[in-house]
Amino acid sequence: MKNAVYNPRDWDSQPPYAHPPYRSTDLRSPKQPLVPLAQSLSELTGPVYGHRHVNALDADLTRNGIVNGEPLGERIIVAGQVLDEGGRPVPDTLVEIWQANAAGRYIHVGDQHDAPLDPNFFGGGRFVTDASGHYRFTTVKPGAYPWGNHDNAWRPAHIHFSLFGPAFITRLVTQMYFPGDPLLELDPIFQATADAAARNLLVADFSIDLTEPGFALGYHFDIVLRGRDATPLED
């Protein structure tokens, strides 16, 4: 596949820049049309991170912030596979996550929500996918929290994901949600992708197979990055 170009961003799946129900897009959405860019080495290459950039504790958020005890909350396993659009695994790619604690509070200094911080929960993790594109985190289920977007607005429980994939243009920053959350239909960020089938790719599946007896519930969440077909690079 060397020097084949990547498929374009799928605008039926990707949200628009301007989405008025999410008010913060009002002044932060480009208004000029995007300028088409023919892919070159600048787009087909990208940052390379490997297994030496992470350690085992990075994937266990129930342990990587411990000060004097275990974090509170419902322990969960979040695991899945990073794939491209052709269903090919994306191996050896860095996955970074961050989330609120079980009470719905981030450790971030700017989070002023009146919910308790957990001294034993940091909320950040990293994993480099294995040869078959799989990743796996242990964490606690994040809480929902209020925000100022509209009257009585609450973000559904979510975990932020950041991935590179093999190239600069396969970069993806997204959020994973939990099945059955009644806040999803009220959330303008989740709803920004109009196509329900695409939107629902952001909702993890409960998995009894990933659930560890006596320890933690399991959630399965696959992530699909832009793939490349056989169209060769020009020049």
Place this chain on the structure above:
Amino acid sequence: MRRQTPSQTIGPFFAYAMTPTAYGRTGIASNRLTTEATPGQHIRIVGRVFDGAGTGVGDAVVEIWQADATGRYHHPEDDRGALPTESDFSGFGRTDTQPDGRFSFETIKPGAIGSREAPHINVIVMARGMLLHAFTRIYFADEARANAEDRVLSTVPAGRRDTLIAQPLDNAGASFQFDIRLQGDGETVFFDA
């Protein structure tokens, strides 16, 4: 075909994981791409991210990806010769913005990648209020001849090209200014990459 996972905003609370220096942790990258030993012309890029009202965006992330001083990317897809060692120059930088939208990078000026490609740095911008990241590029004002021949700049409407060109802040070529305007007057050119 599987469908692409939709992008979602990075939100306001990423710093402790993505740019965590202030939290006593080490991130995977920072705004310093160089050591004293890094070959090439060392430069500092400073700028601000602005919203459509001209207000600095204090919770943005700027990521840069660039070739080394010889114009080679540290990536297996760039097979035009032996790769530099990883300790040398990774080519990737990441920073958050200050409350007034300011950011800076310590890096080297990249070499030209090929014919009709002026030296440039690839940029991703993301922030609360951006549901998906935006792609742009940094070119350099002191490369006027190469810029005039660059195959990407030539596709950009002439009146908007200057939004992609970093301006020197001194005569030594040591520092450049590159502001990013997400919207409105002088809106930065963003690419459908």
